[in-house]
Amino acid sequence: MIDHYLYLAVILFVIGALGVMIRRNALVAFMSVELMLNAANLALVAFAFQHGKLDGQVASFFVMVVAAAEVVVGLGIIVSIYKTRRSTSVDNANLLNR
Amino acid sequence: MTVVFWICAPLMVLGALGLVLFRKAVHSALSMALTMVCLAVLYASLSAPFLFAVQIIVYTGAVLMMFLFVLMLVGVDTPDSIVETIKGQRVLAALGALGLLGLMVFSIGGAVTAPATTTAAAEAAAGGNVEGVAELLFGRYVWVFELTSALLITAAVGAMIFAHAQRTKPKLGQKERADERMKAYAASGTHPGSLPNSGVFATSNSIATPALLPDGSIAEESVSRTLTERGVQLDSAQLKQITADAFAAAERVGDEEDEEL
Numbered sequence: 001m002i003d004h005y006l007y008l009a010v011i012l013f014v015i016g017a018l019g020v021m022i023r024r025n026a027l028v029a030f031m032s033v034e035l036m037l038n039a040a041n042l043a044l045v046a047f048a049f050q051h052g053k054l055d056g057q058v059a060s061f062f063v064m065v066v067a068a069a070e071v072v073v074g075l076g077i078i079v080s081i082y083k084t085r086r087s088t089s090v091d092n093a094n095l096l097n098r
Numbered sequence: 099m100t101v102v103f104w105i106c107a108p109l110m111v112l113g114a115l116g117l118v119l120f121r122k123a124v125h126s127a128l129s130m131a132l133t134m135v136c137l138a139v140l141y142a143s144l145s146a147p148f149l150f151a152v153q154i155i156v157y158t159g160a161v162l163m164m165f166l167f168v169l170m171l172v173g174v175d176t177p178d179s180i181v182e183t184i185k186g187q188r189v190l191a192a193l194g195a196l197g198l199l200g201l202m203v204f205s206i207g208g209a210v211t212a213p214a215t216t217t218a219a220a221e222a223a224a225g226g227n228v229e230g231v232a233e234l235l236f237g238r239y240v241w242v243f244e245l246t247s248a249l250l251i252t253a254a255v256g257a258m259i260f261a262h263a264q265r266t267k268p269k270l271g272q273k274e275r276a277d278e279r280m281k282a283y284a285a286s287g288t289h290p291g292s293l294p295n296s297g298v299f300a301t302s303n304s305i306a307t308p309a310l311l312p313d314g315s316i317a318e319e320s321v322s323r324t325l326t327e328r329g330v331q332l333d334s335a336q337l338k339q340i341t342a343d344a345f346a347a348a349e350r351v352g353d354e355e356d357e358e359l
Contacts, residue, residue, distance in 0.1 A: 001099065003210045005140070008107050010206060012114050012133070014199040019118035021191035024183075027169060028117070028126045034161065035114055035130065038137055041149075049144045052215030054230045057146050058239055061231070064149075064156050065246050069253035071161050075168045076260030082172045083263075091183050 005046035012039035026078050026088045030071075037067045102143040106136040127165050134158045145217050148228045294320040307332045 012035060019032030041060045048056025078088060085092050109132060116129030138153040217227070224230030235243055270278075279290040294317045297309035308331060309320035321331050 001103070002214050003206065004103060004107070005144070006206045006210065007203065008103075008110065008140075010199065010202040011111055013202070014195050015111070015114040015118055017198060018191060018195040021194065022188050023118065025123055027123050027165065027172070031117055031126055031130050031165060034157075035117060035133065038134065038157070042137060042140065045141055045144050045146050045149060048146070049217055050210060050212075050214045052217055052219055054217060054220050054224075054227075054234055055238075057149055057217075057227075057231055058234045060146075060149055061152060061235070062239075062242060062246060064152060066249065068156055068161060069249050071164060072253045072257045073260070075164055076257040079168060079171060080260045088172050 002046050002050045006043055009039045009043040009046065012036075012042070024089045024091055026081070026090050026093075029090060030074055030078070034067060034071070037063060099143050102139060106139050106143075109133075110136040110140075123169050124166070127162060127169060130165075131158055131162050134162065145221070146227065148231050296320050302332060302337055304332065306330050307337065310338075 016032045016034075016036035016039060019035065020029050023029050023032065041063050044056045044060040044063070046056075048054060048060075081093055082088055113129045113131075113133035113136065117126045117133065120126045120129060134153065134157040138150050138158070141147075141153055142150040217230075221227050221230050224233050279288075282288045283290045294309050296303075296305045297307045297317075297320060306321060306325050309317040311317050318326075325331050
């Protein structure tokens with residue numbers, strides 16, 4: 001049964017990676033990163049269940065906390081880029097490119 | 099557990115696909131909400147009630163609401179551009195994703211053969227799931243927990259710095275504005291008082307109707323410049339004509355009534 005959860009986690013992770021690669025909207029790319037983090041969380045909890053230890057759940061909890069902090073800073077960056085460039089497309093943030 | 103999994107898993111995959119494929123970011127955010135709620139249910143089915151609650155509170159509650167707030171800030175209706183800046187990027191990305199999927203599926207396939215131990219024993223030893231997680235969190239992982247608080251404070255300060263906009267000009271108060279008007283009056287004779295308001299005629303009291311000066315000419319200042327340039331300013335002569343016609347008609351009716359008497 002646990003391997004089903006792992007396959008689901010893999011599918012979600014791959015869909016998230018695909019989203020990061022093909023979407024130009026910074027917000028949607030960011031949501032895809034969140035999806036990848038959650039897929040990893042699901043694998044952690046599934047392994048915790050498999051091995052009968054709660055450490056996996058604690059690790060998953062820490063991932064959630066780090067993801068929340070990451071969202072705060074990432075959205076702050078997106079909003080400040082939007083303020084100066086009037087766009088959330090990742091193609092338009094090219095100041096370091098010039 | 100099996101039933102819950104087979105209900106939630108397809109919904110989650112659909113939600114994840116929607117997140118990637120919807121053109122509008124709001125739809126993506128909503129389908130992500132579906133995925134997150136289903137994920138919380140799967141945590142519950144894996145006997146992790148604490149994570150079930152945290153997932154719903156942190157992800158669907160806090161993170162997604164923040165995503166939606168930012169979406170409202172940056173404009174909801176901006177669809178993603180479909181122009182490929184790198185040629186063949188989409189095909190290559192799909193191929194890469196397929197490769198990643200194959201790699202991970204083959205590495206997982208047959209990796210788990212033993213039946214699940216389940217966390218029942220560990221929970222029974224600690225007196226419950228939440229107690230067990232708390233024991234680890236404040237026991238073995240207490241140092242990581244402390245570092246987490248430092249991380250959260252740093253993130254909060256960082257977000258505040260990002261949101262802070264520095265004022266480039268000093269803020270103008272009432273006194274400064276009044277001084278400026280008087281200076282303009284002294285220099286060019288501009289009237290320091292408020293502008294005349296738009297005119298009121300019998301058929302229209304809209305802000306696009308200009309006020310008339312005593313000599314019958316239009317007071318230019320009484321209508322917003324924007325409206326004038328957009329060409330929506332109502333013609334006062336025409337309006338006067340309508341009013342005059344209406345009065346003339348009323349008087350004619352009055353005259354006829356007089357005759358009948």
